[in-house]
Amino acid sequence: MQDLGIRVLFMGNNFIRLLKGLGVALKISLTAVILSVVLGILLGMVMTLKNPVTKCITKIYLESMRIMPQLVLLFLVYFGLTKSFGINLSGEISAVIVFTLWGTAEMGDLVRGALISIPGHQYESGAAIGLTKLQIYRYIIMPQTLQRLTPLAINLTTRMIKTTSLIVLIGVVEVLKVAQQIIEANRYTVPDSALWIYGTIFFLYFIVCWPISTMAGWLEKKWKN
Amino acid sequence: MDTEFIIKYIPLYVKAAGLTIGLGIVGIFFSLMIGLSVSLIQYFKIPVLKRIAGIYIELSRNTPLLVQLFFLYFGLPKAGIRFSSQACAIIGLSFLGGSYMAEAFRSGLNAIDKVQEESALSIGLKHGQVMRYVILPQALSLSVPGLCANMIFLIKETSVFSVLALADLMYVAKDLIGLYYKTDEALLMLVIAYLVLLLPISVAASFLERRLRYAGFGN
Numbered sequence: 239m240q241d242l243g244i245r246v247l248f249m250g251n252n253f254i255r256l257l258k259g260l261g262v263a264l265k266i267s268l269t270a271v272i273l274s275v276v277l278g279i280l281l282g283m284v285m286t287l288k289n290p291v292t293k294c295i296t297k298i299y300l301e302s303m304r305i306m307p308q309l310v311l312l313f314l315v316y317f318g319l320t321k322s323f324g325i326n327l328s329g330e331i332s333a334v335i336v337f338t339l340w341g342t343a344e345m346g347d348l349v350r351g352a353l354i355s356i357p358g359h360q361y362e363s364g365a366a367i368g369l370t371k372l373q374i375y376r377y378i379i380m381p382q383t384l385q386r387l388t389p390l391a392i393n394l395t396t397r398m399i400k401t402t403s404l405i406v407l408i409g410v411v412e413v414l415k416v417a418q419q420i421i422e423a424n425r426y427t428v429p430d431s432a433l434w435i436y437g438t439i440f441f442l443y444f445i446v447c448w449p450i451s452t453m454a455g456w457l458e459k460k461w462k463n
Numbered sequence: 464m465d466t467e468f469i470i471k472y473i474p475l476y477v478k479a480a481g482l483t484i485g486l487g488i489v490g491i492f493f494s495l496m497i498g499l500s501v502s503l504i505q506y507f508k509i510p511v512l513k514r515i516a517g518i519y520i521e522l523s524r525n526t527p528l529l530v531q532l533f534f535l536y537f538g539l540p541k542a543g544i545r546f547s548s549q550a551c552a553i554i555g556l557s558f559l560g561g562s563y564m565a566e567a568f569r570s571g572l573n574a575i576d577k578v579q580e581e582s583a584l585s586i587g588l589k590h591g592q593v594m595r596y597v598i599l600p601q602a603l604s605l606s607v608p609g610l611c612a613n614m615i616f617l618i619k620e621t622s623v624f625s626v627l628a629l630a631d632l633m634y635v636a637k638d639l640i641g642l643y644y645k646t647d648e649a650l651l652m653l654v655i656a657y658l659v660l661l662l663p664i665s666v667a668a669s670f671l672e673r674r675l676r677y678a679g680f681g682n
Binding site for chain 2: 322400417436447
């Protein structure tokens with residue numbers, strides 16, 4: 239009975255439901271990505287300041303976001319905030335908050351890296367030909383920074399999408415939860431559905447992430463010269 | 464905060480941390496093995512294996528560990544392939560880590576100039592010797608920052624092992640929240656446990672990085 243399990247996918251609207259579940263995960267990750275890019279650029283600029291106080295604060299923020307597993311952060315926001323402060327957040331909102339906090343830290347570090355990789359003589363040459371500070375940023379620094387930054391930011395997006403799969407563990411109904419529901423509902427009629435459903439999800443994630451990471455690699459290569 | 468509760472359940476966390484670190488170390492070991500072999504396959508451009516290695520890297524880098532584990536633990540038994548929780552955890556972590564380690568090794572290998580190989584050959588070293596004495600020592604020391612970052616990443620990724628019904632740190636914390644409703648205490652201990660596990664590794668990694676960069680320049 240080779241083709242028994244895969245039949246589940248096409249029964250009723252099972253496949254559409256799986257895609258909708260994936261859509262929930264993607265919506266959360268894309269919201270977080272957009273917020274992180276905006277906040278991360280600001281954070282990155284703050285991180286390049288020579289002020290020791292901001293340096294210390296941003297460093298602590300970055301390291302604490304990096305060292306904690308994202309699942310722990312999710313638990314802290316989802317369970318911790320509710321219990322300690324009585325703030326009752328839905329799983330989706332907690333996920334967006336956590337991934338934005340984490341993404342801002344990662345993005346900030348990427349922006350900082352890109353900004354300090356621009357050699358000092360670029361600023362000086364710009365000033366020497368009489369550009370104002372704003373013009374130097376607008377015409378010299380920004381274009382170069384963006385070229386270095388874009389592939390890295392795209393890679394961060396795929397990492398975000400992959401990490402969003404964790405939200406099933408704080409009770410958000412996304413693709414894995416939908417899969418469990420479908421498998422449970424067909425437990426007796428199609429006992430080997432788990433293999434096919436989870437296999438499908440594996441490839442769905444691949445289909446989403448692969449083009450994005452390939453594009454990042456392509457851009458990186460293209461702009462290297 | 465209930466200090467008595469915290470003290471009472473510290474041993475549980477220690478045990479769970481042991482499990483996390485144990486599975487992490489085994490997973491990292493296999494990841495390094497897979498990573499080194501895959502990167503060497505790609506470096507030497509071995510015909511068929513090169514294609515397989517490429518597909519493996521894309522598959523493993525573009526799917527989340529959680530989904531890989533669900534497939535391994537809940538999916539594969541339906542096809543008659545059954546692994547224990549521990550085995551699933553290690554297979555999953557090595558499958559994921561292998562490709563990340565391979566990328567780190569590859570960037571190290573690629574950073575070595577072709578001149579090095581040619582010079583070594585011209586003074587009469589055999590191909591094996593070139594690899595052993597010239598390329599690998601330099602490539603490995605250049606890969607260290609990437610490898611260290613991957614190790615920390617992999618230990619962080621072990622936090623999803625609770626779905627395999629393994630009593631790791633997340634599992635213990637969730638259990639205590641569910642049983643006693645001591646959310647603050649359980650979460651505090653969870654954060655401390657991960658800090659205790661990961662901070663020393665991260666500090667050691669940055670120390671090692673500084674030392675090795677120095678050696679990398681041949682001084």
